[in-house]
Amino acid sequence: MGQGQLRGVVALDGPAGTGKSTVAKRLAMVLDARYLDTGSMYRAIALAVLRAGVDPADEAKVVAVAENAVLVVGTDPRQPGITLDGDDVSSAIRGPEVSLAVSPVSATGNVRELLVAQQRAIIEDAVDHVGGIVVEGRDIGTVVTPDAPLKVYLTASAEARAARRTKQDSAAGRESTVDAALADVQRRDKYDSSRAVSPMKAADDAVELDNTDLDLSGTITALLELVERRGLRVTG
Ligand code: DC
Numbered sequence: 001m002g003q004g005q006l007r008g009v010v011a012l013d014g015p016a017g018t019g020k021s022t023v024a025k026r027l028a029m030v031l032d033a034r035y036l037d038t039g040s041m042y043r044a045i046a047l048a049v050l051r052a053g054v055d056p057a058d059e060a061k062v063v064a065v066a067e068n069a070v071l072v073v074g075t076d077p078r079q080p081g082i083t084l085d086g087d088d089v090s091s092a093i094r095g096p097e098v099s100l101a102v103s104p105v106s107a108t109g110n111v112r113e114l115l116v117a118q119q120r121a122i123i124e125d126a127v128d129h130v131g132g133i134v135v136e137g138r139d140i141g142t143v144v145t146p147d148a149p150l151k152v153y154l155t156a157s158a159e160a161r162a163a164r165r166t167k168q169d170s171a172a173g174r175e176s177t178v179d180a181a182l183a184d185v186q187r188r189d190k191y192d193s194s195r196a197v198s199p200m201k202a203a204d205d206a207v208e209l210d211n212t213d214l215d216l217s218g219t220i221t222a223l224l225e226l227v228e229r230r231g232l233r234v235t236g
Contacts, residue, residue, distance in 0.1 A: 008150070010148065011135055012027075017181075023219050030224070031134070039102075046102040046106075142203045
């Protein structure tokens, strides 16, 4: 690969539409590391809630669904995937119903507690067995792994994020307009950053990277420089 291997945890937080998932996967590939998409776990629970016919705002029932759901999250950046009760839900969790239901579900404290415990176990396993992992989400640097040696808060203007989301949706065959995507990005930013439990925010010691004017490879280059500067890349 020529880029060496990652030693330790890279925590990548930030709002929707910054290209965080693509960036995190690519970084993990380049650095021969594992990858964890924590948003996919909240989405899978939201899907379980919808499948159970439960109101996503009904906290007690949502927690019961979460406690009974069996999630298996793939950590290979080339093929992450996620199963819910043995069913591959990697595509189903990206639909608009799930995107709506995931906000109240991810604002439920007991659901977060449950998922954060699973996330920490996955991270520990990766560090023990592979050496490094890139973890993306909203609270990775603040709550999940506050001791991560590199925390990055990835941002971009709301307009740039909405444009990217629209492009992604069209490529995946989902109907979308920039206006609708912008409204959704703004709704989720507001919800995620104002919720009482683990609101989305940069950790005090996170490096803020605004990629409004950077493409994927520019963003990766900036991140690799940070990894290098922190001495987290082992070669040979
Ligand atoms: O990154 P994403 O859009 O797939 O995340 C889905 C939702 O889950 C998003 O609205 C915020 C929430 N989330 C969270 O609260 N904490 C995380 N660590 C990851 C995602």
